[in-house]
Amino acid sequence: MPQNPIQCNQTGCILYNSYGVWDDRKSCHVATTVYPTTEEELRLAVANANKNKLKVKVVSKFSHTIPKLACPTARNENSVLISTERYNSSIVVDVANLAVTVDAGVGLRPLIDRVEEEGLSLVAATYWEGVSIGGVVSTGAHGSSWWGKGGSIHDHVIGVRLIVPGNASEGFARVLDLKGDDPLLNAAGVSLGVLGVISKVTLSLERGFKRSITLNFTNDNGIEDEFMEHAKKYEFGDIQWYPRHMQRCIEKAAEATKNINAKRIMATSSIAYRKLIANGLKNSEVFTGYPVIGHQGKMQTSGQPEDSVVVDFNYYRADEASTPRLNEDVWEEVEQMAFFKYSGKPHWAKNRKLDFVGVQDKYPNFSKFVGAKNVVDPDNMFSSKWSDEVLLGQAGKVKEDGCALEGQCICSEDRHCSPGNGYFCRRGLVYKEARVCRYGSGSGSGSESRFESESESESG
Numbered sequence: 411m412p413q414n415p416i417q418c419n420q421t422g423c424i425l426y427n428s429y430g431v432w433d434d435r436k437s438c439h440v441a442t443t444v445y446p447t448t449e450e451e452l453r454l455a456v457a458n459a460n461k462n463k464l465k466v467k468v469v470s471k472f473s474h475t476i477p478k479l480a481c482p483t484a485r486n487e488n489s490v491l492i493s494t495e496r497y498n499s500s501i502v503v504d505v506a507n508l509a510v511t512v513d514a515g516v517g518l519r520p521l522i523d524r525v526e527e528e529g530l531s532l533v534a535a536t537y538w539e540g541v542s543i544g545g546v547v548s549t550g551a552h553g554s555s556w557w558g559k560g561g562s563i564h565d566h567v568i569g570v571r572l573i574v575p576g577n578a579s580e581g582f583a584r585v586l587d588l589k590g591d592d593p594l595l596n597a598a599g600v601s602l603g604v605l606g607v608i609s610k611v612t613l614s615l616e617r618g619f620k621r622s623i624t625l626n627f628t629n630d631n632g633i634e635d636e637f638m639e640h641a642k643k644y645e646f647g648d649i650q651w652y653p654r655h656m657q658r659c660i661e662k663a664a665e666a667t668k669n670i671n672a673k674r675i676m677a678t679s680s681i682a683y684r685k686l687i688a689n690g691l692k693n694s695e696v697f698t699g700y701p702v703i704g705h706q707g708k709m710q711t712s713g714q715p716e717d718s719v720v721v722d723f724n725y726y727r728a729d730e731a732s733t734p735r736l737n738e739d740v741w742e743e744v745e746q747m748a749f750f751k752y753s754g755k756p757h758w759a760k761n762r763k764l765d766f767v768g769v770q771d772k773y774p775n776f777s778k779f780v781g782a783k784n785v786v787d788p789d790n791m792f793s794s795k796w797s798d799e800v801l802l803g804q805a806g807k808v809k810e811d812g813c814a815l816e817g818q819c820i821c822s823e824d825r826h827c828s829p830g831n832g833y834f835c836r837r838g839l840v841y842k843e844a845r846v847c848r849y850g851s852g853s854g855s856g857s858e859s860r861f862e863s864e865s866e867s868e869s870g
């Protein structure tokens with residue numbers, strides 16, 4: 411079992427995420443943690459925090475989020491963490507109305523199992539079942555589907571009970587029962603924990619159904635032209651692209667020796683293995699051939715019957731923030747192209763800080779969301795350094811030495827990369843506006859980019 415993400419002693423608590431390291435590698439200190447088991451205890455926790463002017467954040471038993479969303483404050487004083495670890499007992503299925511109402515701390519797997527017992531199916535789910543309903547709804551987490559209501563869990567939310575600060579006559583905390591066309595219901599989905607505490611979530615369901623899965627391993631010729639058709643044609647379509655695949659120990663050696671071939675060989679052997687085991691799919695006891703057909707509850711999200719590790723490789727992160735990654739400029743350029751040239755939207759629970767630059771302009775109702783936050787939480791009890799940076803458009807503007815190596819900023823000077831290791835701030839090769847840390851000699855990153863001028867004026 412992984413260690414509990416909250417570790418407390420006499421002086422206070424430290425909140426970790428499930429990776430053990432936050433995106434900025436700094437610890438999250440909190441004065442105290444409470445573990446409510448009922449909605450009334452949740453309400454009292456908010457009331458107590460409000461009365462005592464404490465900063466508050468909710469965190470689940472799992473704390474899976476990479477950015478520091480769940481950390482109340484940079485310091486531990488005047489803060490409290492509300493854990494939903496023990497608020498996970500109620501799952502009420504309304505068969506007639508095809509709906510289920512759950513406590514926010516309930517994990518995805520117990521929820522799916524309960525719903526399937528009633529002959530119903532939850533349509534959207536993350537690929538990983540070790541998450542809480544409160545957490546996935548708060549961060550816009552998703553599976554994969556363009557069909558019906560969509561592939562994000564919040565697409566299927568039809569009700570939320572939200573606990574927000576109140577005045578003294580209201581007992582310092584209020585429970586809002588959001589449903590129907592209440593505009594706050596819309597805001598409560600993907601609310602990043604800044605509106606208040608989600609107590610209960612009601613999700614719409616479908617009659618139980620099965621999925622038929624076939625994995626097709628091909629080369630990547632024309633992948634950019636095919637994925638739209640793929641998504642339209644298959645209800646739960648998926649594409650996994652392996653330009654290269656890495657195993658960590660060998661990876662470190664490859665970084666140190668700048669050995670690109672070692673990385674390619676690792677990629678090839680990994681894909682061959684995945685083909686052989688059909689990426690873990692089984693017809694009954696073992697994999698005997700495609701298609702693999704099963705109930706939605708068994709196919710929609712992964713869980714292992716024994717201790718196992720599922721690795722969805724994104725990129726290698728060095729032990730030290732100051733250690734550059736071989737060819738990191740390639741991914742940095744792709745990243746900046748995706749987010750700034752093509753205006754991609756970041757995943758609230760996963761992306762690096764630079765990806766949130768300008769995020770306010772990507773959602774037409776962003777200012778309405780901030781407005782709703784200001785109404786229900788006028789004293790910013792549920793806001794934090796991270797949420798202020800992102801919601802107020804300050805993300806990535808403070809630049810420290812080496813900050814671009816881990817995506818805390820976009821480089822505009824060599825010192826934001828690692829000149830000592832031979833990584834300098836350079837313009838993109840294809841997307842010229844990008845600024846990336848590239849291995850090479852000499853200095854001088856070239857002329858200004860939108861990021862450069864913007865950041866330098868802000869950071870001084």
Ligand SMILES: Cc1cc2nc3c(=O)[nH]c(=O)nc-3n(C[C@H](O)[C@H](O)[C@H](O)COP(=O)(O)OP(=O)(O)OC[C@H]3O[C@@H](n4cnc5c(N)ncnc54)[C@H](O)[C@@H]3O)c2cc1C
Nearest residue numbers: 470474475479514537538542544545548551552603608759
């Ligand atoms: C192995 C792994 C696989 C993943 N797979 C996917 C995937 O397939 N698709 C995808 O989209 N994402 C995926 N994620 C990301 C994951 O869905 C998000 O990190 C999600 O937020 C995790 O939920 P959690 O219960 O751990 O939330 P936490 O990390 O505990 O909390 C997330 C945020 O929600 C807030 N919050 C939590 N509960 C409440 C509440 N009751 N009220 C108010 N705010 C609350 C917290 O304050 C925090 O801001 C994956 C993550 C991991 C580690």
